[in-house]
Amino acid sequence: MVNFVIIFINICEVEINGTVIRIEKDYFVSESESRNIYRCTLKGKFKKDFHMKKDKQYALDIAVVGDFVEFTPNDAKSGVIHKILPRNNYISRKAPKIKGSGYRGERLEQVISANIDRLVIVSSIFEPVFNYRVIDRFLVAAESSHIESIIVLNKMDLDQARLAEEFIAAYREIGYTVIPASIIDKRGIKEIKEEVRNKKTIFWGQSGVGKSSLINALYPNLNLGTGEISSFNQKGKHTTVTSTMIPTEEGTYIIDTPGIREIDPFGIQKQDLGHYFIDFLPYINACKFSTCTHNHEPGCAVEQAVNDEKIFDFRYESYLRLLETIEQDILF
Ligand SMILES: Nc1nc2c(ncn2[C@@H]2O[C@H](COP(=O)(O)OP(=O)(O)OP(=O)(O)O)[C@@H](O)[C@H]2O)c(=O)[nH]1
Numbered sequence: 001m002v003n004f005v006i007i008f009i010n011i012c013e014v015e016i017n018g019t020v021i022r023i024e025k026d027y028f029v030s031e032s033e034s035r036n037i038y039r040c041t042l043k044g045k046f047k048k049d050f051h052m053k054k055d056k057q058y059a060l061d062i063a064v065v066g067d068f069v070e071f072t073p074n075d076a077k078s079g080v081i082h083k084i085l086p087r088n089n090y091i092s093r094k095a096p097k098i099k100g101s102g103y104r105g106e107r108l109e110q111v112i113s114a115n116i117d118r119l120v121i122v123s124s125i126f127e128p129v130f131n132y133r134v135i136d137r138f139l140v141a142a143e144s145s146h147i148e149s150i151i152v153l154n155k156m157d158l159d160q161a162r163l164a165e166e167f168i169a170a171y172r173e174i175g176y177t178v179i180p181a182s183i184i185d186k187r188g189i190k191e192i193k194e195e196v197r198n199k200k201t202i203f204w205g206q207s208g209v210g211k212s213s214l215i216n217a218l219y220p221n222l223n224l225g226t227g228e229i230s231s232f233n234q235k236g237k238h239t240t241v242t243s244t245m246i247p248t249e250e251g252t253y254i255i256d257t258p259g260i261r262e263i264d265p266f267g268i269q270k271q272d273l274g275h276y277f278i279d280f281l282p283y284i285n286a287c288k289f290s291t292c293t294h295n296h297e298p299g300c301a302v303e304q305a306v307n308d309e310k311i312f313d314f315r316y317e318s319y320l321r322l323l324e325t326i327e328q329d330i331l332f
C-alpha cells in the first residue's frame with residue numbers, strides 16, 4: 001500500500017512528454033513516450049490564448065493530432081496538457097464556410113495535423129471520379145507547408161478504359177511520385193508500404209477514395225472502419241470521423257483522416273500561388289513583372305511556357321481556377 005502511494009505521488013509529480021494521437025470531443029488522447037495512452041484535457045489558459053480577437057486571425061484548433069505536448073497525469077489514464085510545443089510543420093486548409101466563418105466572412109484556418117514527415121494524397125479513379133483540380137489543391141497545400149507529398153491513385157481496378165495513364169505520366173513528369181493502387185488486386189500496396197516506412201505519414205483526400213481501406217491493406221490487423229460504396233458519397237457521409245495517428249511498426253506512424261468535401265489551401269496570396277506549382281518554378285523569374293500572377297499579364301513567362309507545351313494545359317487551368325478562388329484577404 002505504502003509503495004503504491006509513493007508510486008502514485010511520483011506519477012502526479014512527473015510531467016509527461018507525449019503526442020496527441022486522437023481528439024475526441026474535448027479530450028486530447030495522448031500517447032506518452034513509453035507508449036501509454038492518456039485522455040487529456042487542455043489547461044484553461046489555452047482557450048483564452050486562442051479566443052477570437054477583433055484584429056487577429058485565430059486558429060480553430062488549439063492542439064491537433066501530431067502535436068507534441070507536455071501533460072501532468074491525474075492518474076494512469078488521464079491528464080492535463082499544460083504545454084503544446086512549437087510545431088515543426090503542419091498541414092491545414094481553410095475551414096469549411098459555416099463552421100469557421102468569422103466576422104466579415106473570413107475563413108479560418110483548420111489545422112489537420114502537425115509534425116508530419118509526409119503527405120499521401122489519396123485520390124480514386126472512380127467513385128468518386130478522378131479530378132486533377134482536387135489533386136492540385138492538395139499539392140498546393142503541401143508545397144506551401146513544405147511537406148513532401150506523394151499521390152496514390154486508388155481503385156485502379158475500376159479503370160477498365162485506362163483513363164488514368166495520361167495523368168499518372170503527367171504528374172510523374174512534373175516530378176511527383178505517383179502510385180497506382182487497388183485494394184482489390186493489391187497493386188501498389190507494397191510500394192506504399194515502402195514509402196511510409198519509418199515516417200509519420202498522413203493520408204488525406206476526399207471522402208470515399210479509400211484512405212482507410214488502403215491503410216487496412218497495408219496493415220491487415222488494424223481493421224479500420226470503411227464505408228460502403230453505395231453510401232459513401234451521399235451528402236455529409238464520412239466513414240472516418242476523426243483523425244487518428246496509428247503506430248504501426250517501430251518508427252512508422254500513419255494518420256487516417258476524415259475525408260473532406262472541399263480543399264481550399266489557407267493563407268496563400270495571389271502572387272505566391274505560382275510558387276506552389278512546382279512545374280512553374282523554372283519560368284517564374286523570367287516574368288516581366290515580379291508580382292505577375294501568370295493570368296494574362298504582358299511578358300508572362302509561365303503563360304509562354306504553357307503555349308510552348310512545356311507546362312501541361314491542365315495544370316495551368318487548375319492554377320487559374322485556384323487563383324480565382326483566393327480571396328485577397330488583408331489578414332494574410
Ligand atoms: N473497387 C474498389 N473499391 C475500393 C478500393 N478501395 C476502397 N474501396 C471502397 O471504397 C469505399 C470507401 O472506402 P473507405 O476506405 O471507407 O474510404 P475513405 O477514404 O476512408 O472514406 P472517409 O473515411 O469517408 O474519408 C469502400 O466501400 C471500399 O470498399 C479499391 O481499390 N477498389
Ligand SMILES: [Mg+2]
Nearest residue numbers: 211212239240
Ligand atoms: Mg476513412
Ligand SMILES: [Zn+2]
Nearest residue numbers: 287292294300
Ligand atoms: Zn507570369
